[in-house]
Amino acid sequence: xxxxxxxxxxxxxxxxxxxxxxxxxxxxxxxxxxxxxxxxxxxxxxxxxxxxxxxxxxxxxxxxxxxxxxxxxxxxxxxxxxxxxxxxxxxxxxxxxxxxxxxxxxxxxxxxxxxxxxxxxxxxxxxxxxxxxxxxxxxxxxxxxxxxxxxxxxxxxxxxxxxxxxxxxxxxxxxxxxxxxxxxxxxxxxxxxxxxxxxxxxxxxxxxxxxxxxxxxxxxxxxxxxxxxxxxxxxxxxxxxxxxxxxxxxxxxxxxxxxxxxxxxxxxxxxxxxxxxxxxxxxxxxxxxxxxxxxxxxxxxxxxxxxxxxxxxxxxxxxxxxxxxxxxxxxxxxxxxxxxxxxxxxxxxxxxxxxxxxxxxxxxxxxxxxxxxxxxxxxxxxxxxxxxxxxxxxxxxxxxxxxxxxxxxxxxxxxxxxxxxxxxxxxxxxxxxxxxxxxxxxxxxxxxxxxxxxxxxxxxxxxxxxxxxxxxxxxxxxxxxxxxxxxxxxxxxxxxxxxxxxxxxxxxxxxxxxxxxxxxxxxxxxxxxxxxxxxxxxxxxxxxxxxxxxxxxxxxxxx
Numbered sequence: 358x359x360x361x362x363x364x365x366x367x368x369x370x371x372x373x374x375x376x377x378x379x380x381x382x383x384x385x386x387x388x389x390x391x392x393x394x395x396x397x398x399x400x401x402x403x404x405x406x407x408x409x410x411x412x413x414x415x416x417x418x419x420x421x422x423x424x425x426x427x428x429x430x431x432x433x434x435x436x437x438x439x440x441x442x443x444x445x446x447x448x449x450x451x452x453x454x455x456x457x458x459x460x461x462x463x464x465x466x467x468x469x470x471x472x473x474x475x476x477x478x479x480x481x482x483x484x485x486x487x488x489x490x491x492x493x494x495x496x497x498x499x500x501x502x503x504x505x506x507x508x509x510x511x512x513x514x515x516x517x518x519x520x521x522x523x524x525x526x527x528x529x530x531x532x533x534x535x536x537x538x539x540x541x542x543x544x545x546x547x548x549x550x551x552x553x554x555x556x557x558x559x560x561x562x563x564x565x566x567x568x569x570x571x572x573x574x575x576x577x578x579x580x581x582x583x584x585x586x587x588x589x590x591x592x593x594x595x596x597x598x599x600x601x602x603x604x605x606x607x608x609x610x611x612x613x614x615x616x617x618x619x620x621x622x623x624x625x626x627x628x629x630x631x632x633x634x635x636x637x638x639x640x641x642x643x644x645x646x647x648x649x650x651x652x653x654x655x656x657x658x659x660x661x662x663x664x665x666x667x668x669x670x671x672x673x674x675x676x677x678x679x680x681x682x683x684x685x686x687x688x689x690x691x692x693x694x695x696x697x698x699x700x701x702x703x704x705x706x707x708x709x710x711x712x713x714x715x716x717x718x719x720x721x722x723x724x725x726x727x728x729x730x731x732x733x734x735x736x737x738x739x740x741x742x743x744x745x746x747x748x749x750x751x752x753x754x755x756x757x758x759x760x761x762x763x764x765x766x767x768x769x770x771x772x773x774x775x776x777x778x779x780x781x782x783x784x785x786x787x788x789x790x791x792x793x794x795x796x797x798x799x800x801x802x803x804x805x806x807x808x809x810x811x812x813x814x815x816x817x818x819x820x821x822x823x824x825x826x827x828x829x830x831x832x833x834x835x836x837x838x839x840x841x842x843x844x845x846x847x848x849x850x851x852x853x854x855x856x857x858x859x860x861x862x863x864x865x866x867x868x869x870x871x872x873x874x875x876x877x878x879x880x881x882x883x884x885x886x887x888x889x890x891x892x893x894x895x896x897x898x899x900x901x902x903x904x905x906x907x908x909x910x911x912x913x914x915x916x
Contacts, residue, residue, distance in 0.1 A: 433738025440732040470601035478609035479514040479542035486665035493720040559681035564628035575617025597656040598784030611698025616640040650708035655770030662702035663714040785894040786847040795906040804914040813914035827902035843896040888915035
């Protein structure tokens with residue numbers, strides 16, 4: 358297991374060049390002046406006509422954006438059509454000069470990047486449905502992925518398992534699907550539990566006994582749904598720090614929104630309906646699903662939820678139900694279960710701006726319709742300064758053109774800078790994401806055991822060219838550099854250390870600034886960690902320049 362990272366500064370900061378030693382000062386955190394950072398929140402928007410075809414050619418002035426009901430200005434605007442940028446006035450990407458950027462810069466590439474997650478819900482996916490859709494999923498991956506994209510395969514069966522981490526190699530993705538194709542999961546057992554409970558209700562001696570059977574089943578379903586949604590939240594949380602667009606193709610046979618609803622209908626047919634129907638709202642899980650969608654929208658995660666059942670027909674018409682289900686109850690159960698298990702998938706897609714693939718026997722065309730979203734869309738940027746109210750903000754996008762349909766995520770989460778950096782660092786620990794625009798070089802020292810022999814200290818030397826960091830003038834003719842270092846550790850069991858930030862800085866006289874830009878800035882961090890193999894990620898943030906570098910490495914302490 359990991360221990361808390363030691364985040365106290367280990368050595369004073371210096372410039373490498375000896376001629377400048379003694380002319381610079383380490384700037385304490387309290388000496389810095391206040392700076393308001395402006396974050397750009399990207400809202401991806403899909404506009405279609407009534408036939409579902411993409412509407413292209415719209416400009417910035419065709420859109421209206423509202424945050425918490427109030428209109429806000431669109432600061433950034435670009436359009437993608439078939440994977441190519443078609444923004445009118447391509448070079449005019451930002452209304453605010455502070456946000457201007459080179460249209461061909463890596464920053465824009467990060468915004469375009471697609472992180473595709475194929476999520477196979479083995480717990481709620483029936484084996485026959487899996488066999489039917491897996492060949493289509495392979496074709497979908499082969500046809501969809503492009504050079505800059507990264508895809509991952511994960512599965513869920515009471516716990517989340519990464520079958521294949523993010524990769525551009527389609528063969529590795531295919532191998533992950535092959536590995537899980539014969540997994541039976543839990544759906545067959547749950548189907549048997551449904552049949553057995555319906556029999557018990559049909560043979561119950563009175564309403565009280567029937568309601569007890571129905572409640573037991575509903576509570577079991579609620580527990581299963583809670584675990585299912587908890588795994589989704591865990592995945593979304595791990596994706597939060599990745600730049601660009603995140604799309605989850607969620608493959609399942611359906612998840613009930615109202616746990617056990619069909620059982621209370623069965624009780625209502627035999628006994629007092631009012632008692633049975635009063636139980637349905639008590640087992641409703643809508644709020645839990647809404648928490649998942651809010652977390653997803655906050656982190657630019659879009660759901661493409663698929664009911665792998667296809668066109669359902671006569672689900673309760675099998676011979677095993679013939680002895681205890683009346684024709685009327687069969688019809689009620691058919692419609693109830695279908696609506697119940699698909700309403701959750703509609704919610705996941707609608708609130709995040711994605712699509713729900715329901716009642717489709719031809720899966721591949723439906724997946725290709727979803728894939729069109731990855732290449733053709735509008736991206737609207739709105740400004741969210743650090744001084745804005747922290748918390749969740751609702752977003753509404755309207756198009757002035759009549760007769761079109763608009764899809765987009767329903768909001769975003771305004772968070773403090775340290776929280777955003779912690780998200781990025783966690784994603785780097787989970788998914789090997791690295792980016793180094795500040796050109797930070799890292800020297801990893803040898804782990805040195807402490808006296809107890811259980812913990813180790815690893816010296817880490819970071820060097821960053823001063824020319825890559827923003828220096829701002831302050832009173833008294835001084836120039837200041839403001840950095841913040843974040844460190845995180847993940848052990849082999851997936852445990853992540855607490856992530857904190859160390860404020861770093863330097864103050865220079867104006868006459869030394871140009872010379873300093875030819876030198877490098879050095880800091881030595883001493884990381885305390887447990888014995889064993891662990892992954893360490895470091896993030897260095899230039900707080901004035903609003904840029905950061907992330908680097909990571911496997912570190913083995915001890916034998």
